[in-house]
Amino acid sequence: MHDGSISRRAALLGIGLASAWAASPVRALLRSADTRTAPAFVEALIARMTIAEKAGQLSLMSAAWGGGNAAALNPPSGSDFPQQIEDAVAGRLTGVFNGNGARMALAMQTAVMERSRLKIPLLFAADVIHGHRTVFPMPVAEAATFEPAIAEATARIAAFEAAGAGIDWTFAPMVDVSRDQRWGRAAEGAGEDVLLNRLFAAARVRGFQGNDLASPDTMMACPKHLVAYGAAEAGLDYNSVDLSERTLREVYLPPFEAAYAAGAMSTMASFNEIAGIPSTANDWLLTTVLREEFGFAGIVVSDYTSDEELVAHGFAADRREAAKLALLAGVDLSMQSNLYTSYLPDLVASGEVPMAVVDRSVRRILTVKAMLGLFEDPFRRISVAREAQRSRLPRNLAVAREAARKSIVLLENRDNLLPLAKTGRIALIGPFAGSKADCNGPQCVYADNADAVDLATGVRAAIGERASVTVTPGTGIEDALPGGIDAAVAAANAADVVVLAIGEGTAMAGEAQSRTDIRIPEPQQALAEAVAATGTPIVVVLKNGRAMALHGAVRDAQAILVTWFLGSETGHAIADILFGDHAPSGRLPVSFPYESGQQPYYYDRKATGRPAPVSTERPSYRTYWRTVPNAALWPFGHGLTYGKVAYSAPSIPATMGWNGSVEVAATVTNTGRRSCEELVQLYIRDRAASVTQPVRKLKAFRKVWLAPGAREIVRFTLRRDDLLFRGRTLEATVEPGDFDVWIAPSAQDEGAYGVFRLEPA
Numbered sequence: 001m002h003d004g005s006i007s008r009r010a011a012l013l014g015i016g017l018a019s020a021w022a023a024s025p026v027r028a029l030l031r032s033a034d035t036r037t038a039p040a041f042v043e044a045l046i047a048r049m050t051i052a053e054k055a056g057q058l059s060l061m062s063a064a065w066g067g068g069n070a071a072a073l074n075p076p077s078g079s080d081f082p083q084q085i086e087d088a089v090a091g092r093l094t095g096v097f098n099g100n101g102a103r104m105a106l107a108m109q110t111a112v113m114e115r116s117r118l119k120i121p122l123l124f125a126a127d128v129i130h131g132h133r134t135v136f137p138m139p140v141a142e143a144a145t146f147e148p149a150i151a152e153a154t155a156r157i158a159a160f161e162a163a164g165a166g167i168d169w170t171f172a173p174m175v176d177v178s179r180d181q182r183w184g185r186a187a188e189g190a191g192e193d194v195l196l197n198r199l200f201a202a203a204r205v206r207g208f209q210g211n212d213l214a215s216p217d218t219m220m221a222c223p224k225h226l227v228a229y230g231a232a233e234a235g236l237d238y239n240s241v242d243l244s245e246r247t248l249r250e251v252y253l254p255p256f257e258a259a260y261a262a263g264a265m266s267t268m269a270s271f272n273e274i275a276g277i278p279s280t281a282n283d284w285l286l287t288t289v290l291r292e293e294f295g296f297a298g299i300v301v302s303d304y305t306s307d308e309e310l311v312a313h314g315f316a317a318d319r320r321e322a323a324k325l326a327l328l329a330g331v332d333l334s335m336q337s338n339l340y341t342s343y344l345p346d347l348v349a350s351g352e353v354p355m356a357v358v359d360r361s362v363r364r365i366l367t368v369k370a371m372l373g374l375f376e377d378p379f380r381r382i383s384v385a386r387e388a389q390r391s392r393l394p395r396n397l398a399v400a401r402e403a404a405r406k407s408i409v410l411l412e413n414r415d416n417l418l419p420l421a422k423t424g425r426i427a428l429i430g431p432f433a434g435s436k437a438d439c440n441g442p443q444c445v446y447a448d449n450a451d452a453v454d455l456a457t458g459v460r461a462a463i464g465e466r467a468s469v470t471v472t473p474g475t476g477i478e479d480a481l482p483g484g485i486d487a488a489v490a491a492a493n494a495a496d497v498v499v500l501a502i503g504e505g506t507a508m509a510g511e512a513q514s515r516t517d518i519r520i521p522e523p524q525q526a527l528a529e530a531v532a533a534t535g536t537p538i539v540v541v542l543k544n545g546r547a548m549a550l551h552g553a554v555r556d557a558q559a560i561l562v563t564w565f566l567g568s569e570t571g572h573a574i575a576d577i578l579f580g581d582h583a584p585s586g587r588l589p590v591s592f593p594y595e596s597g598q599q600p601y602y603y604d605r606k607a608t609g610r611p612a613p614v615s616t617e618r619p620s621y622r623t624y625w626r627t628v629p630n631a632a633l634w635p636f637g638h639g640l641t642y643g644k645v646a647y648s649a650p651s652i653p654a655t656m657g658w659n660g661s662v663e664v665a666a667t668v669t670n671t672g673r674r675s676c677e678e679l680v681q682l683y684i685r686d687r688a689a690s691v692t693q694p695v696r697k698l699k700a701f702r703k704v705w706l707a708p709g710a711r712e713i714v715r716f717t718l719r720r721d722d723l724l725f726r727g728r729t730l731e732a733t734v735e736p737g738d739f740d741v742w743i744a745p746s747a748q749d750e751g752a753y754g755v756f757r758l759e760p761a
Contacts, residue, residue: 041370041375042363042366042367042370043363045118045120045366046359046362046363046366048118049091049118049362050091051344051345051348051349051355051358052091052092052341052345053091053117053118054344054358054359054362055092055340055341055344055345055358056090056091056092056093056094056341057091057094057120057362057365057366058094058327058332058333058334058340058344058358058361058362058365059092059093059094059333059334059338059340059341060093060094060095060096060097060123060125060301060333060334060335060336061084061087061093061096061097061335061336061338062096062097062098062336063084063096063097063098063099063100063104064079064080064081064083064084064096065079065081065084065099065100065104066098066099066100067098067099067100067101067104067126067445067446068444068445068446068447068448069444069445069446081104081107084096084108085107085108085111088108088111088112088116088122089111089112089115089116090116091116091117091118091120092341093122093341094120094122094123094333094365095122095123095124095125095168096108096122096124096125097124097125097126097127097169097171097335098125098126098127098445099124099126099166101165101166101384101387101446102164102165102166102382102383102384102386102387103384104166105122105124105165105166105167105381105382106166106379106382106384108122108124109121109122109378109379109382112378113378120366120369121369121374121375121378122378123168123169123365123368123369123372123374124166124167124168124169124381125167125168125169125170125171126162126167126169126170126171126445126446127170127171127172127443127445128158128159128162128167128170128171128172128219128445128446129170129171129172129174129188129443129444130142130154130158130441130443130444130567131154131157131158131161131400131444131447131567131568132158132161132162132165132167132391132446132447133161133391133392133446133447133448133451134157134158134161134391134392134393134396134397134400134447134567134568135400135439135440135441135444135447135452135567135568136154136157136158136399136400136403136404136567136568137154137403137404137407137564137565137566137567138187138188138441138442138443138509138545138564138565138566138567139151139173139174139187139188139189139190139200139204140178140186140187140188140189140190140191140545140546140564140589140590141404141407141564141565141566142154142190142200142403142407143189143190143191143196143200143589144406144407144408144409144562144564144586144587144588144589144639145403145406145407145585145586146196146586146587146589146679146701146703147406147703148199148200148202148203149203150402150403150406151200151203151204151207152203152204152206152207153207153399153403154207154399154400154403155172155173155203155204155205155206155207155208155221156207156208156210157396157399158170158207158208159207159208159209159210159217159218159219160217160390160396161390161391161396162219162446163215163216163217163218163219163381164216164217164381164383164386164387164389164390164391165381165387165390165446166381166382166383166387167219167381168219168220168372168374168381169219169220169222169266169372170208170219170220170221170222171222171224171268172204172208172221172222172224173200173201173204173205173208173221173223173224173259174188174189174223174224174225175189175190175197175200175201175223175224175255175256175258175259176188176189176224176225176228176229176230176252176255176270177189177191177192177193177194177197177230177231177251177252177255178191178192178230178546178590179192179230179231179600179601179602180230180231180232180234180235180599180600181235181518181546181547181548181590181593181599181600181601182234182235182236182514182515182516182518182546182596182599183230183232183235183236183237183514183546184237184442184508184509184510184511184512184513184514184515184545184546185229185230185237185510185511186230186509186545186546186547186590187441187442187443187509187510187545187546187564187565188443188510189230190255190589191588191589191590191636192589192590192591192602192603192604192636193589193602193603193604193636193698194250194251194254194255194604195698195699196589196698197254197255197258198254198255198257198258199258201223201255201256201258201259201262202258202259202261202262203262204221204259205221205223205259205262205263205264206262206263208220208221209221209262209263209264209265213265213371213372213373214371214372214373214376214380215373216373216380216381219381220264220265220266220368220371220372221259221264221265221266222264222266222267222268222301223255223256223259223260223264223266223267223268224267224268224270224303225268225269225270225271225272225279225303226256226267226268226269226270226279226285226286226290226300227248227252227253227256227270227274227279227285228241228243228248228252228270228272228274229241229270229271229272230252231243231247231252231272232272234514235514235515235599235600236514237511237512237513237514238271238272238512239272240272240273241272241273241274241275242274242275243274243275245730246691246726246730248274249726249730250725250726253289256294257294260294260295260296260298264298265297265298265299265368265371266298266299266300266301266368267290267296267298267299267300267301268300268301268302268303269282269285269286269300269301269302269303269306269331270303270306271303271306271309273313273315277315278306278309278310278313278315279306280302280303280306280307280309280310280325280326280329280331281307281310281315281316281322281325281326281329281331282329283328283329283330285329286300286329286330286331287329287330290330291330297364298364298368299332299333299361299364299365299368300330300331300332300333301331301332301333301334301335302326302331302333302334302335302337303335304335304336305335305336305337306335307322307323307326307331307334307335307337307339308322308337308339309322310322310325310326319337319339319342319343320342320343320346320347322337322339323339323340323342323343323344323347324343324347324352324353326339327340327344327347327353327357327358327361328353328357332361332364332365333361333365344358392451392568397568397569400567400568400569401569401572401573401576403567404566404567404569404570404572404573404574405573405576405577405582406585406586407563407564407566407573407586408561408562408563408564408566408573408574408577408584408586409561409562409584409586409587409588409638409639410559410560410561410562410577410584410586410639410640410641410642411560411561411562411592411634411638411639411640412557412558412559412560412640413558413559413640413642414558414559415558417497417537417539417558417559418539418559418561418577418578418580418642419577419578419579419580419642420497420499420539420578420579420580421467421579422462422463422464422466422467422579423463423466423467424467424468424496424497425467425468425470425494425495425496425497426459426463426467426468426469426470426495426496426497426498426499427469427470427472427491427492427494427495427497427498427499427536428455428456428459428469428470428471428472428499428501429472429473429474429488429491429492429498429499429500429501429527429531430473430474430475430500430501430502430524430527430541431473431474431475431476431477431501431502431505431524432454432455432501432502432503432541432543433455433456433471433472433473433499433501434454434455434456434457434471434473435454435473436449436450436452436453436454437449437505437506438477438505438506438543438565439452439453439454439565439566439567439568439570439571440452440506440565440567440568441506441509441510441545441564441565441566441567442506442507442509442510442511442513442545442565443510443511447568451568452567452568452570452571453568453569453570453571453572454570454571455499455501455541455570455571455574455575456469456471456571457571458570458571458572458573458574458575459499459571459574459575459578461571461572461575462572462575462576462578462579462581463579470491470494470495472484472487472488472491473488474487474488474527474531475488475523475524475526475527476523477504477505477507477508477521477523477524478505478508478521478523479523480523480526484527485526485527485530488527488530488531489530489531489533489534492531492534492536493534493536495536496536496537497536497537497538497539498531498534498536498537498538498539499538499539499541499578500527500528500531500538500539500540500541500554500557501541501543502520502524502527502528502540502541502542502543502554503520503524503542503543503544503548504521504543504544504545504546504548505543506565508521508545509544509545509546509565510545513545515546515596516596517549517596518546518547518548518549518593518596518599519548519549519550519551519596520548520550520551520554525551525552525553525554528540528552528553528554528557529552529553531553532552532553532556532557537558538553538557538558538559539557539558539559539560539561539578540554540557540559540560540561541561541563541574541578542554542560542561542562542563543563543564543565544562544563544564544565545564545565546590547588547590547591547592547593548592549592549593549594549595549596549598549633550592550633555633561574561577561578561584562586562588580642580674583641583642583643583674583675583676583677584639584640584641584642585639585641585676585677585679585703586639587637587638587639587679587746588634588635588636588637588638588639588746589636590636591603591632591634591635591636591747592632592633592634592635592638593628593632593633594627594628594629594631594632594633595625595627595628597625598625598628601632602636603632603635603636603637603695603696603747603748604694604695604696604697604698604747605694605695606692606693606694606695607692607695608623610622610623611623611695612624612629612630631748632747632748635746635747635748635749636698636746636747637679637681637698637701637744637745637746637747637749638745638746638747638748638749639679639745639746641672641674641676641677641678642672642674642675642676643670643671643672643673643674643675643676643678643706643708644670644671644672645668645669645670645671645672645676645678645706645745646668646669646671647666647667647668647743647744647745647751647752648666648667648669648752649666649667649713649752650664650665650666650741650743650752650753650754651663651664651665651666651713651754652664652665652741652754652755652756653756654756654757655756655757655758655759656718656720656756656757656758656759657759658720658736658758658759658760658761659720659761660719660720661717661718661719661720662717662718662756663715663716663717663718664682664715664716664717664718664741664743664754664756665713665714665715665716665743666680666713666714666743666751666752667711667712667713667714667752668680668704668706668711668712668714669706669709669710669711670706670707670708670709670710670711671709672708673708674708675705675706675707675708676705676706677703677704677705677706678703678704678706678745679701679702679703679745680701680702680703680704680714680743680745681698681700681701681742681743681744681745681746681747681751682698682699682700682701682716682718682741682742682743683696683697683698683699683741683742683744683747684696684697684699684718684722684723684739684740684741684742685697685739685740686723686725686735686737686739687737687738687739687740688737688738689725689735689737690727690728690733690735691725691726691727691728693725696742696747698747699716699718699722700716702714702716714743716743718741720734720758723739723758734758735758736757736758736759736760737757737758738755738756738757738758739755739756739757739758740753740754740755741753741754741755741756
């Protein structure tokens, strides 16, 4: 393993190469062309390249000198960093990912600029999913803010930090719609709703890329995973997907379209197959849809060895055929498998892969490198000093705290237990009461868990000396602690209130962490039952990367906060809400079911021919389970405030002209004694259409701030385009008829309801 040192000679070379680069032949070619519209220098480079060098430009490898948690997330093929430098110099790779920051990048780029034949700059990529050194809430948590501007701001900061560490490209955002909460990667997306996913996909791309890809403060985004990875059967990661083209186009493709429209210049093919065709070899998906329909002009990268996995799928006979199928389908860049380097020279020599196809992908890679400013200055993002200067700045930690605070969802607050007084005796109980280890959550390559603010630290900082605080784990995350429950019961008996910090650990969410049962782990449930038996009031602080099926003492707690994985400022953000310094404003981007067996469950389902009402009634031969309603326990969009908001006085015109619009409105009133921020949501249903439509569909939302006793009329405008659906030919259409409208606090709440009719042309 490389020891992390960098020679003085290499550092000096890096400093001096900027001037040497200015006189290089490639730099001269660069000056002769507009790289964004007519990269003539790229064509000149391609003409000089051997087939081996071209294959190298299409090959991306994990860094032998990895950063932080990189090896655990994506194991490198080897740890021989000097050999990887030689591979780079020889033109056998286009770049590396999840490397060890600016020092590593400096050593590699210096060697390539000094010794390689063509001096094509390396590209440095990384999994910067929800922060670099400053960690923000998991993407599903940020979606709970219902504020895309928050996601844009945190992505902007992540790019600022990561670009300062030499990173040109992030493998984010994940824009997979997640409708089965057994799937661990639900934590990385924006939940179950298409509109919310579209808005957050575009926001994160804008945040990462800024207004100029060549800026040393930005990095290229990579919307992933194309496509329908979130629809894996049984919520089992990497599993097969079998969906209609209608569902692909209505649900799973729109967030990708939004990301590309926002300017994303790369995308990642998914692991899964769809209807028997793995995405990595799906030319209809990667060429017909992506290139021809969407007009995507960037690069397509395989997921980690997903091209090689065509063999395991039973789609390719061997690795050689896998390389051919992937490239011909439209995968420009092979990640980690080394297939292109190994087989493209022979495939071209045999005529099985045209040189023009290879050149096309090389052209795309080189053009993107030019757009990133790497031909202009290969060291534009590489600075050891700047890396330290940008890390965890106070102003960025403040944004992390705000984002975390706004991500928290208040599920229940019986008898107004919250907010808590900053006096008395508070017992923090549970495996997450005083632990830093699970604040950041999964998919963090570069963050140090020791830097995170745990719950106990946040609570103590908020209350000072005004109250006493005890911390008792009670149990491990998935294993009991000897004597743990007895200690927790004693702590609860001695307290005025219990803050019960339970849920999922980092290792239970994220990639390859599918669960058949999305309940609280048994040792923690046993802890909750024992603590509840003391009679001391309980606030459940739930740590989770997905929606969960809560039971018993957890479900019945007087107050429940969904706090997800909140990142660097976890403890401070939770304390802000617990003690009422800020009001809760988050809403669920995923439906919390009654039972795990309801999965996949999502609010915009179809009615079926035998719909069941949302009630405790069990009419015969209707669409319901024997033990629970066909509904969510806490639905999409749900979240309470410290105020009390009522919806009234719907104003919904009777008709909309074919080329007209309608303004729909409702009055929201805070009848409570505390100020609050309410998320007002607009849903519609097309009652009768030539293709059946969901029972509700989110069309818009707006946050309003309400002082005690204040009321506001919230207005939305609906136009015919808002009523479009894909008809029988999959083309966008709309038909005259009646539309239900709800202005409501959730997808299951009646709120302010009305009906209008779309008149024919």
